[in-house]
Amino acid sequence: xxxxxxxxxxxxxxxxxxxxxxxxxxxxxxxxxxxxxxxxxxxxxxxxxxxxxxxxxxxxxxxxxxxxxxxxxxxxxxxxxxxxxxxxxxxxxxxxxxxxxxxxxxxxxxxxxxxxxxxxxxxxxxxxxxxxxxxxxxxxxxxxxxxxxxxxxxxxxxxxxxxxxxxxxxxxxxxxxxxxxxxxxxxxxxxxxxxxxxxxxxxxxxxxxxxxxxxxxxxxxxxxxxxxxxxxxxxxxx
Numbered sequence: 585x586x587x588x589x590x591x592x593x594x595x596x597x598x599x600x601x602x603x604x605x606x607x608x609x610x611x612x613x614x615x616x617x618x619x620x621x622x623x624x625x626x627x628x629x630x631x632x633x634x635x636x637x638x639x640x641x642x643x644x645x646x647x648x649x650x651x652x653x654x655x656x657x658x659x660x661x662x663x664x665x666x667x668x669x670x671x672x673x674x675x676x677x678x679x680x681x682x683x684x685x686x687x688x689x690x691x692x693x694x695x696x697x698x699x700x701x702x703x704x705x706x707x708x709x710x711x712x713x714x715x716x717x718x719x720x721x722x723x724x725x726x727x728x729x730x731x732x733x734x735x736x737x738x739x740x741x742x743x744x745x746x747x748x749x750x751x752x753x754x755x756x757x758x759x760x761x762x763x764x765x766x767x768x769x770x771x772x773x774x775x776x777x778x779x780x781x782x783x784x785x786x787x788x789x790x791x792x793x794x795x796x797x798x799x800x801x802x803x804x805x806x807x808x809x810x811x812x813x814x815x816x817x818x819x820x821x822x
Contacts, residue, residue: 614667
């Protein structure tokens with residue numbers, strides 16, 4: 585599995601694992617399985633209750649949800665369809681930032697050409713050749729699909745440390761909202777910021793965590809991040 589290197593504004597290089605071809609195919613199969621479920625449900629309900637108008641209007645109503653499913657999911661679920669969420673994948677820009685509406689729109693507009701009309705052959709070849717898990721839509725939008733699965737080299741004694749604290753009570757239960765990938769990045773950036781005595785980087789990470797979790801606190805940035813990491817380690821064991 586390849587990785588992409590991302591340089592932060594604080595000159596810290598991060599590595600994201602790009603999604604494997606297998607994971608992307610499985611995620612797509614889940615999404616298309618949902619399409620099939622919708623069509624079957626529509627046919628059954630229409631047969632039993634005649635809920636749709638006939639002719640062209642009925643066809644439009646039937647295909648409307650599946651036509652915009654990918655675009656709507658990625659826009660409202662931060663780069664994830666239900667299939668990607670199940671496989672822990674996410675669409676991001678190549679600089680690691682969150683993709684925007686225009687990025688998702690470009691990916692969606694090229695999907696019929698590279699996936700629907702060619703049964704995914706063009707998308708598959710493009711992903712295999714470019715080395716960054718990018719299909720044509722990703723190349724046009726400057727995006728890729730990353731894996732949010734926990735990486736072994738991000739192992740930490742944090743969980744064991746929490747386990748040794750009898751009756752530990754988490755301070756911020758919102759820490760459970762963070763993914764394993766988020767926690768790994770927080771830990772890595774906190775380590776770099778502390779080692780380099782870079783309070784600006786630590787503050788940037790703390791503000792990002794607060795924005796994601798909705799936490800409000802007066803704790804200094806470094807103690808706040810350490811508390812969040814301990815709380816997450818405790819909460820995921822429950």
